[in-house]
Amino acid sequence: MSLTPAFMDELRNRTSIVQVVGRKVMWDSRKSNQGKGDMWAPCPFHHEKSASFHVDDQKGFYYCFGCGAKGDAINFVQESENVSFIDAVKILADEAGMTLPDRDPRAQEKADKRAGLTEVMEQAVQFFRMSLRTNAATEARAYLARRGLTPAQLERWEIGFAPNGWQALWDALKAKGVPDELILGAGLAKPSSKGKAPYDVFRNRIMFPIRDARGRAIAFGGRALDPNDNAKYLNSPETALFDKGRNLYNHGPARAAVGKGQPLIVAEGYMDVIALDGAGFTGAVAPLGTAITEAQLQLLWRISPEPVIALDGDAAGIRAALRLIDLALPMLEAGQSLRFAIMPEGQDPDDLLKAKGPEALQALLDAAKPMVDLLWQRETEGKNFDSPERKAALDKALRTKIKQIRDPSIRAHYGQAIKDLRWELFRGAAPARAKDGRKARGGDWRKPAPPRAQATTKASLLVAGDEAHQRHMREAVIFASILSTPAVLDEFEDQLEALRCADDDHNFIRDLLLRQAHRGVQDLKSIIADAMGPEALDFLLAHPHVRIAPPVRRPGDVDTARQTVAEELGKLTAALGHRAEVAEAVEVIGEIEDETITWRLGQAAEAHDRAVRSIQEDSAEYETGENGAAIDKDERAALNALMERISFTKRR
Template sequence: MRFDERFLDEIKTRLRPSDVIGKSVKLRKQGREFVGLSPFTKEKTPSFYVNDDKGQFFDFSSGKSGDIITFLQETERLTFSEAVERLAAEAGIALPAVDPRAAETEKKRQGLSDWLELAAQWFEAELRRPVARDARAYLERRGLPESEWSRFRLGFSPSGRTALKDYLIAKGARPAELVDAGLLIAPEDGGQPYDRFRDRIIFPITDPRGRIVSFGGRAMDPQARAKYLNGPETSVFHKGHNLYGLAEARKILAAAPAGEEVPLVVVEGYMDVIACQRAGIAGVAAMGTALGEDQMEMLWRHHPEPTLCFDGDRAGRQAAARAMDRALPLLKPGKSFKFALVEGGKDPDEVLREQGPAALKQQLAQTTPFVEALFIRERDAEPTDTPERKAGLKVRLRKLAASIADPDLAQAYKEDLLGRFEQLSPTSQPVYTVGAAAREMSRQRWKGGRSEVRAGATQEVKDATERMRRSPKSLAAALALTAVRDPHVLDETIELVDRFGFGDEKLNQLAQELVQLRYEADHLEGEVAIRRLQAKGFDRTFLAGLEREAKRAGVSAPFMAEAGDRARRLWREAFDLLVQLEALERAVDEAVRDLPRDKDSTTLINLKVERDQLRRLINSDWANEGKPAARPVLPH
């Protein structure tokens, strides 16, 4: 049986490690930790520590560490499933229902995992053979001695086209399995599969529990088309759901003395992760992709405020900006990020080689809070030497604060960002001001963040205004209906859907149920989802009404006329547009409320203009208006 992370977290929340481990190891309290004799080695002086706050144990005598599941696996030789089932019973939590299809999928996954592990062992052995002489020399030049190779399970793939394939087939593997595992490439013309990794240094990629799920390879040939190559998406590996080095980083965090804050640092490359971990810093990487929502949630499960350390070049700054935009809606009290920049345009690997571990730790400890980094990014985006440009900065700051889902944190960010804004050098007189009467009229017209139809307006104007007012509701219905029919559209935005819903409070409960269904099942067909929703009270009448409302979305929902990957991509883009619109609506509301204190109404006017532009975009065929194919980011 496969268990999702939320189920495992619930078990760990209910059970204290000291209680579970204390049943087989005699523990005594020592400060904020518990200490006892190692259950893994014979010792006279206690070196086994349990920390309830971190949910981890660490044994200095054997080097083993982990959580309560790992402890039962190590001490009682239980499988992972057996350990989880035992702890679930102890915590009083019912096991999830067994899905026959999911069980078959898990059986297949386990088979692929076995071949991946065998491949890792073969890569490791190849690194120590004559064929890998240049690879060994490269690692030595990078300051990574042979004594460290085993710790990170580094390997080498020779240049032969079928070297790994021949080895694994001799062990009983079928070529199709190795293609599914990402180890072989199947030619489109139907030719024989061949090794994916050739003449490369191999970096195994593991899941949080240390099981190998894929590989990354660094080319030895300087003329290779791809300097770094990662394995493809498979049934056991999803780039957006994994972080390179997380299993080792968890050990470093668990081994930290009580009361000592150890940073969790996100860097850019494999060698940077290894450099951090060799220096005693819990480092991870997103493997060449932008840091996604799922990866952020993984980070927050292990540290309340991870540090993002990107290179100081243009690409690094862009990566930091994308991370800010993706993280902003997800921030909440106790969950944020910090930013660090190593000096001199170097990366962590260079700092470790040239200056040593102490220098790397010292540089990564010099961090900038999220709110400050956000303000600096916006302030430096363009000059603020005219009233118009300064007003533009204020508009952007308000929008960014309003995009935070947590209302208390959104208010705190707004106050902080606008406080920093007020400290900027003053400009000339504002371009446009309004008096008390105009402010009152504005408040009446924009009450609740929605425009009201003026008295005496023609029926045509009333109809147009009504269509504008209803449009987000119709788009929300289209988004929700598509998610009911194809729950997998939620996969890349599931955390945002969990917090924002579909942009209509009438659909909030439906959004929560769909999110829960996706967390409970990896493979969820539309008909199954509909039956589960009907059992939750969303009857056919509700679904029929949802379909009627969705049809009114028209060109604002092009994903409903598509299928497959294109439909899912368009759905995600439309959802992001809706999130942006909701952020703008909140920013307009905030600006209206602040009018009595803010003599300059330029900010409000600009926000309304941008909000109305986005409304018009949503009502147009935005998918064919030259929009980039990539998902739009939150406004900045």
């Protein structure tokens, strides 16, 4: 095979070294800064407890201050997997969705041609820049002045002008001895269909050079000066140098700026990026004339884990944002998402900066919406949900979207966020009431509204003390059973994903277990201990009810663990379901008179009774000792008999 420089550049662009290394280490949350791609961990190449292994995602390198190990993602795979360079490239290429190129005897010839194309593009940049200073560019300079561009910005962005002639660039390059095939191969000219000399692609346009992440000129964007031109903006055609779906305008400088703390802002066009940069927002990029592609989205996440999409405040801008949501949902990972800053109607970032200054734009960036809000807005805006069928249709549409999220933890959080928004939509607009508690309009005014349960009452120890303790205990038994018998983890992935734990520590343990599902991990306890510390694991397993749980006493017994986890999940579900039905009834029973509520409460009560009976069955097998521990009655009887024999022997 032939690993060309172009292939290796593409592989490095698509590969996040933080993700590659993250499979082998546990990041130190105190030293690491995920937003900047600055990560620290104990070194995987030598035994240590301190986090001296540093990974810089912006530069794509790692270095250990303890043993001196260093390199890029390819080197890390070589060392950690003990494979050759080619095998490491194969592993990363497969993960990045890239096909290794076949062996090509002409590889060197192609590499030389790419170098020649790059040189021709640089010559074209200089030609267009010089053309902007000529009399023919008077109108172009006036346009740029009206847009507020300073001489320093013209220099910084290398803005030029393509004269309004058929062969101006062609003749200039030919005069320097550039071969026809290089001019055509760089996408600067097209062959004539009339048998004449090739003609320039760009004519009577303001020219914006497009450079790759390494700063090499690979294409141009041209803005038409003629208002009647069919294409207001025109990009270079696809060439050996340029793939518009895999590059970003201002990629290299924006990546450097984000590494220094700037937010990554994705605008729609070149002028927006230039305006943002001029106002101090130097981490701005733009796609190249198309909607954001999957490859560009991966590039954005390589620069920053949460880019801000700053789209125009018109219908087209909103549609672009909604299309991007559909693209991004299956690609979401923990800490990797998008936020959306929608400009005021009819304005783009350049317009807003000119009208109200950087402070107004910063306020919009600070108030940028998370993806889930835009997803909800798309499915609900302008729609009426006045019937069960319409509500069911909304639920189905949202479930379909959320199922696209591969990460179980993110999928669960999206589900909870949608549930909260749904509650606000359907329950938040309760009928208004007069000051005396009667309904303001309609209804039976003779019946005062019943007092609502106060949040302080619902959360009081009087109400929730025993229930909260039992819930915490059952969650601990579930986790301890799975830790003792990891083979059952995959079977309960869906139930764990839906489980909402009583405290943050249990939620964290649940998320850690979900990340290990379907990976065949045999030592889950070490993962919990590494992430939370050995004290947290000891505390979980030290609970008396946990210690006597059959799976903990008989680790590896799959049938026992499966039965215990299923039973405890069932008890939790029944208890929580009963509590939720009662809480909802308290909220709505004073506003609607419907026998459905009575039926639902009856069903919930039956489920709760079944759970209680199961709890009582537990007490038939165990009794509580003086220290609060649950003791197996058979074991207690055997112990009592032994103590009686010992006592009898002493008496003799």
